[in-house]
Amino acid sequence: MSEDREKELLRLAEAVSDGTPVDWEQERGSHPGIQEPLEHLAVLDRVRQVHEESSRVLIAAGAKGRRGEAASTKGREGEPAGDGASGRRRPWAIWVAIALILAAVALALFVYSNAAKAAR
Amino acid sequence: MPDRDPPRAGDRHRDRPGDPSTGELLIRARAGDARARDALLERSREPLRRFAHGRLPPYARDLFDTDDLVQVTLIKAFQHMGQFEQRGEGAFFAYLRQITLNKIRDEIRRVSRRPDRTEFKDSIASSARSPMEEAIGHEALDRYESALLAMTEAQRGLVVMRLELGLSYREIAESTGSPSENAARMAVARAVMRLAEQMDEGKAEE
Numbered sequence: 268m269s270e271d272r273e274k275e276l277l278r279l280a281e282a283v284s285d286g287t288p289v290d291w292e293q294e295r296g297s298h299p300g301i302q303e304p305l306e307h308l309a310v311l312d313r314v315r316q317v318h319e320e321s322s323r324v325l326i327a328a329g330a331k332g333r334r335g336e337a338a339s340t341k342g343r344e345g346e347p348a349g350d351g352a353s354g355r356r357r358p359w360a361i362w363v364a365i366a367l368i369l370a371a372v373a374l375a376l377f378v379y380s381n382a383a384k385a386a387r
Numbered sequence: 388m389p390d391r392d393p394p395r396a397g398d399r400h401r402d403r404p405g406d407p408s409t410g411e412l413l414i415r416a417r418a419g420d421a422r423a424r425d426a427l428l429e430r431s432r433e434p435l436r437r438f439a440h441g442r443l444p445p446y447a448r449d450l451f452d453t454d455d456l457v458q459v460t461l462i463k464a465f466q467h468m469g470q471f472e473q474r475g476e477g478a479f480f481a482y483l484r485q486i487t488l489n490k491i492r493d494e495i496r497r498v499s500r501r502p503d504r505t506e507f508k509d510s511i512a513s514s515a516r517s518p519m520e521e522a523i524g525h526e527a528l529d530r531y532e533s534a535l536l537a538m539t540e541a542q543r544g545l546v547v548m549r550l551e552l553g554l555s556y557r558e559i560a561e562s563t564g565s566p567s568e569n570a571a572r573m574a575v576a577r578a579v580m581r582l583a584e585q586m587d588e589g590k591a592e593e
Contacts, residue, residue, distance in 0.1 A: 283576075304586075304587050313523050314551070
């Protein structure tokens with residue numbers, strides 16, 4: 268490999284690993300002698316970009332999730348049972364409601380049976 | 388050296404001054420130190436999530452959770468830690484990356500074999516390509532994977548840590564025992580250049 272060729276490829280490889288933007292069209296025009304490895308470096312640049320984009324998506328999803336969790340702990344007036352403020356389901360709310368209804372029914376039966384005994 | 392590292396998922400868990408290096412944690416974890424093992428697990432999770440996200444087709448991401456996939460992969464990898472040989476610089480991350488990639492391929496095969504999922508098969512047709520395949524194409528991805536495997540373990544580790552897992556040069560220097568961040572940066576650039584040449588050689592052989 269000639270020294271100039273290696274120098275140019277190394278410069279571009281550094282830009283790829285640093286994440287410095289490269290104008291690949293311009294590089295193609297400027298270095299007709301290293302077209303093939305240059306194309307592969309452009310592919311590697313895309314590989315890095317895809318993973319960086321994944322990072323951004325995951326960071327955004329994490330922030331959204333954290334905001335949703337914070338909002339869901341506040342609750343909203345008149346929200347349907349089982350729906351969180353962020354639109355998330357809260358099945359425990361339904362179970363609490365069922366438990367309260369059962370407790371009320373048991374209490375009513377207890378009061379009614381005591382009253383019936385007293386009447387006898 | 389200017390700050391060349393973009394923000395990454397999980398940054399808040401890593402890169403704190405005074406934290407033991409990955410190499411140190413690896414030695415302690417292999418000696419049975421549970422805290423070192425947990426710290427390594429925590430350190431590896433976010434880079435692997437990033438990697439898995441780029442390699443999972445959208446339909447697969449809907450069918451199994453990326454976090455679960457990474458967690459299962461990490462547990463499996465750490466269970467077999469005794470079999471892992473620290474043969475070269477960055478070998479640990481390259482090892483985790485390969486296990487994750489194998490797990491992704493297994494899951495995609497498993498889900499594709501389900502006979503009862505007609506709506507699923509329709510969705511496959513519309514979203515079968517991972518973000519990586521969308522970006523560079525199937526053929527280039529194959530050439531990339533083959534060239535990566537043809538590199539030395541040390542070079543492969545450098546490329547994987549930087550381009551795929553998004554580790555900073557400082558983390559790479561710590562993982563590889565490099566004398567400085569700048570030395571790590573130069574080593575990564577040389578590995579990237581070598582990979583491009585390897586891809587070229589692979590193309591010539593086709």
